Amino acid sequence: MQIELVAYTQPNPALSAEAMSGFSDVATLWQGKGTFAENVIEYAGRVCYRSTERMGTAPEFIAARVREGHEDIIEHIVVTVRVIGSDAPLRWRLLNRHCEISDLGAGAWLVSGNTRVWLDFFRQGIALEALPFLKAVAPAVFAEYPTVSNGRWAIDDAVAHHPSLAPVQDGPMRVTLLGYTQPTLDDPAHLLHHGAATFFFEGISRACTHQLVRHRLASFSQESQRYVDLTKGGWNAIVPAEIARRPEAMALLAEFWAQAEQQYAALRALGIRKEDARFLLPNAAETRIVTTMNFAAWSHFFWLRAVDKAAQWEIRQMAQYALRMLYTVAPAVFQEHWNVYQERFEEREK
Numbered sequence: 001m002q003i004e005l006v007a008y009t010q011p012n013p014a015l016s017a018e019a020m021s022g023f024s025d026v027a028t029l030w031q032g033k034g035t036f037a038e039n040v041i042e043y044a045g046r047v048c049y050r051s052t053e054r055m056g057t058a059p060e061f062i063a064a065r066v067r068e069g070h071e072d073i074i075e076h077i078v079v080t081v082r083v084i085g086s087d088a089p090l091r092w093r094l095l096n097r098h099c100e101i102s103d104l105g106a107g108a109w110l111v112s113g114n115t116r117v118w119l120d121f122f123r124q125g126i127a128l129e130a131l132p133f134l135k136a137v138a139p140a141v142f143a144e145y146p147t148v149s150n151g152r153w154a155i156d157d158a159v160a161h162h163p164s165l166a167p168v169q170d171g172p173m174r175v176t177l178l179g180y181t182q183p184t185l186d187d188p189a190h191l192l193h194h195g196a197a198t199f200f201f202e203g204i205s206r207a208c209t210h211q212l213v214r215h216r217l218a219s220f221s222q223e224s225q226r227y228v229d230l231t232k233g234g235w236n237a238i239v240p241a242e243i244a245r246r247p248e249a250m251a252l253l254a255e256f257w258a259q260a261e262q263q264y265a266a267l268r269a270l271g272i273r274k275e276d277a278r279f280l281l282p283n284a285a286e287t288r289i290v291t292t293m294n295f296a297a298w299s300h301f302f303w304l305r306a307v308d309k310a311a312q313w314e315i316r317q318m319a320q321y322a323l324r325m326l327y328t329v330a331p332a333v334f335q336e337h338w339n340v341y342q343e344r345f346e347e348r349e350k
């Protein structure tokens with residue numbers, strides 16, 4: 001069996017430490033000391049613990065998270081290989097359903113999986129021919145395996161810088177495309193399952209992320225309310241426009257939120273742990289979440305959440321910004337969504 005590296009998650013070319021400075025702490029991504037893949041993984045982990053200012057300070061950070069079972073963070077980097085001369089990928093798919101395989105004919109297969117999938121393969125003693133590539137993309141994830149020679153391979157050509165890929169801020173909401181993988185394939189139909197993108201959504205409510213995390217074919221790393229203290233900088237409340245524009249409604253929400261903050265502090269003063277004090281936090285509590293899906297899952301998400309008028313306003317707004325960016329990255333995949341979006345939303349706004 002022969003294995004060739006086809007593609008893996010690349011940085012959004014519109015992002016840089018300078019471009020992100022003052023926008024959000026995404027700028028700390030460039031403090032990371034690893035490969036881009038490792039930096040994204042560390043960043044996703046640090047978002048959970050609100051410790052992004054410590055990016056790059058602990059070489060063991062990723063390996064320690066993997067050991068303790070906080071493994072969602074290694075799901076944000078996707079690696080695609082071509083397998084030649086074996087039908088082994090059929091068996092791999094049976095052993096781990098979170099990979100994508102496509103039959104290229106004549107005993108060749110395209111296999112995509114995130115680094116958690118690949119680690120699982122290696123631990124089962126399969127697909128080991130791919131280890132050198134994975135070890136080069138994200139060495140810290142595969143620290144339990146010795147380093148092997150990498151060989152050479154081609155990586156994606158990053159799309160030229162495009163203004164539509166720049167992060168967006170709208171009120172408290174921030175949408176940043178961290179990276180994506182878009183293998184160049186003979187048959188573009190395969191792109192749906194082998195392309196993937198990672199977004200960072202900030203300044204959104206728990207009500208919004210509760211809807212987002214219902215999408216099961218996805219990977220999430222969300223700021224934990226167990227580790228962040230509301231009384232020490234905590235969170236803000238996300239306020240729906242409908243409430244904000246009516247002073248009497250706004251007063252009710254503000255009063256409730258002030259009381260929640262006060263009672264939270266009172267619980268903490270009684271020695272109640274953060275993980276219990278958070279029980280009184282409302283749906284309005286602001287949160288942040290790193291989200292990765294392949295293009296097929298984004299496609300489904302956009303149909304439900306970006307272009308359907310039944311979608312709730314906050315997740316719809318967020319999904320529409322994400323659609324705009326992925327349409328720029330992969331117009332062939334998201335053309336239909338874009339057409340419907342324009343017809344239903346943009347035309348009306350003109």
Ligand SMILES: Cc1cc2nc3c(=O)[nH]c(=O)nc-3n(C[C@H](O)[C@H](O)[C@H](O)COP(=O)(O)OP(=O)(O)OC[C@H]3O[C@@H](n4cnc5c(N)ncnc54)[C@H](O)[C@@H]3O)c2cc1C
Pocket residue numbers: 214215216217297300301304305310311312
């Ligand atoms: C307008 C709107 C209103 C909603 N209201 C409610 C509500 O009142 N209460 C509520 O609980 N939820 C509600 N939801 C959530 C909704 O039911 C879904 O849970 C959510 O949108 C995730 O989408 P999904 O299940 O289609 O697909 P995903 O989880 O994104 O999965 C993608 C696709 O994979 C397949 N799939 C994934 N997992 C399975 C599985 N286990 N079995 C079979 N196929 C699978 C399906 O084809 C699915 O479409 C609402 C959603 C919308 C958009």
